[in-house]
Amino acid sequence: MTSNNETNQTKRTGLDLGALQEHIRTVYAADDRPWVIGYSGGKDSTCALQLIWSAIRTLPEDARRKPIFVLSSDTLVETPVIVNYIDETLAAINAAAADQNMPITAQKVVPEISDSFWVNLIGRGYPAPSKRFRWCTERLKIDPANAFIKNRVAEYGEVVMVLGVRSSESATRAQVMSLHKIDGTSLSRHSTLPGAFVFTPIETFSVDDVWAFLLQNQSPWGSDNRDLLAMYRNAQAGECPLVVDKQTESCGNSRFGCWVCTVVTKDKAMEALVENGEEWLEPLLDLRDELAETQNPERKREFRDFRRRDGSVTFVGDAEASIPGPYLFEYRKELLRKLLEAQEQVNANAPPGEKTDLIQVEELREIRRIWRSEQGDWGDAVSETLKAVTGKELPADATDGFEFQADDAKVLADVCAAHDLPPRLLAQLLEAERSVRGLKRRTLIHRKIASILEQEWRDETIVLNERKARLKDREASSSNPLFETES
Template structure:
């Protein structure tokens, strides 16, 4: 068992080290704060160390950043928001150069835009598309902005070698000899400082419970949250070497990388009954990973329009994005859950999906699915009673009469309506271009997609199998008759 850091070091020595690193240069510090025990301990250590510096030496900027994926566990969002507000106020009162910042994904990268708009399947260990879009890019964007402003920056994290073998190996890989700093895995002008590197879990809790929180919150409330959820924290992720979430960690309530969301289950068992609709939605997403259900709810074509078969001899296809019918139904469930948690939960304004996400999903459906009926807005109004103002369409659209005419033409000529819709959208997008010839590669890409039906593909597949079988039989007959 790893021994406590306090077996070999005094708390005052750790404070001295933090002050030494802080005063050694003018590079700003960026503190990653997730609201969990490790990042809280790290921020509190830094805060207390700087309080002992004379005010004229507290010149270097410190930015505390917290990542909001927009699908965080509501209890964590509530706690982090309150904590950051307390930090901002206390820093001003105590004359510390500390500011707090929440980083969020761009609308085009949000969970619901990717899942419902683009049809990405629920994240899994083999396709964890969410970590980069929802976490890494946001922190990276903030870091690069500060590096651009200051030339270099130091990211301070609550990472510990005791967390896991992988974490220890990752930290050792990037260590700089004879320095408290480590190299950043992605940015050459950024360094990492982990003041908790040698802490064990008990050290973290001992420090939090034996030292008063300097921004005024009670660390025992954090302990109670852990006890209720029986969970570890979900870290602020800055690169792919940092595990996002798993097991029973606090994290995104939609997470399907794990089999069960034990933390949410325990919170519900502890009295947070209003979160039950979220748990049920997560399970609905998890169920879509059942191999038997995949082809029922996912398209046989990939997003690039191609049909890909497994190479393991089974001749099964690799399923593509969620079918539009599934996405419509799940959007209804999501909005119904939002109505329910607003009614039963502590926050009547809570949003499970933002209006800007609704608009972006509708835009994608029109471009990629030929959804001229504006189904997203219709579903939103059906469930919430709110008629969202339509996104301004400068490049045209179809009236109901025109849509009916288009439907008839496509049926009469046996042409997929979606093919025509995509071609028309490409034409709309090209209006105003100085060189209209730029549209040709777009048209070529659309036309090169697989537009045959699944039944037609199945027929072709069977014909190819028969040809292959006959070829083998003929080759075998030739060998036997020689």
């Protein structure tokens, strides 16, 4: 049955919403594969979910037999305004689904703590993501969403992913969407996930179609789509979709996405939010801009080690300088302090209900573990920084036990100074021994010791001077011609 709103929108946009909803019901009833709807909280995914909800709700309750999972991905570095909006919306979706006897459950997925942005950037020293080294997307978005989908495939055999993507967004997206189409059906094969199919109900929609539908049709879970429109206007933003493959372009420029994103030159969405009254978010913008500055080719060596994470030193061609490695440990400690200070400032000025943790307790623990094992940070700089900035203690748990303390670090430094050894070298050797204690077979320790000793432990000046000398010798030898003696 076609509503007056649907009839009016058909006249204004040329879309036949009644036919589209009948098509959705047909696809839904065609098989037993559950649906997974990617929901980012933006206009396109909201439009797709609302369309499907209104279509399925007209079915008799006994025909609503297939489960529909609404899946939202939280990278743990989303803009706080968006995180709070999505959390409230997911709760409203679950409440409304239960009240209306809809087969819908909403939940969000997050990255594994060891894969989180701050654990990699502050803990391991990964440089801020760039177009050439975009290490974040797979860890923060693709892997968590794909893990959920794979679990549903294991449970049900196959699933249908419903994505709020439109072919008019870009030529690349249109090409990707058409590439995996299955002839004679409305589904496509997922590009990387076996057992997963893709359904794109708003594929032919324009931006105007999306907003016309949202503003002329009431949200079935009780949200006000005018609030969504206001958020877009304030941020001058587009939507950052659920990412489940590497073909989906990175969010950036004017899109809602991670507030730490340095893949783009400027975070226009965050800048617009600040300019339109959300001044409490300004510390996030300042920190993001600082991370972007560490990518400046002229300043990279201020922030980054001359060694790679594995302790090797890599040169390209005849370059005298090595390829920059991870952030220096001292700079990582500075970043942690600035992140915690930004968190304090944001929460001190945030409107009611908008307070947020920019970094999770579990991330702080993992950073502490990495710093202790890789940097010999026995003095526990994470706990010291947290206490100094926030006045809070880092809660301990059963996995936090560590034998070496700050006093031990002083003894280690004295011993290493007496024997002209890098303290980190000896700290890593001791950690390697501690990690295999109690094991019956200790063959692993030999590989660990060899790996540690093979790292470059000399000062940068010594290594680079040696490099220059080798290049000079090679140049000198190549410029001397070889003379053949007369026979």
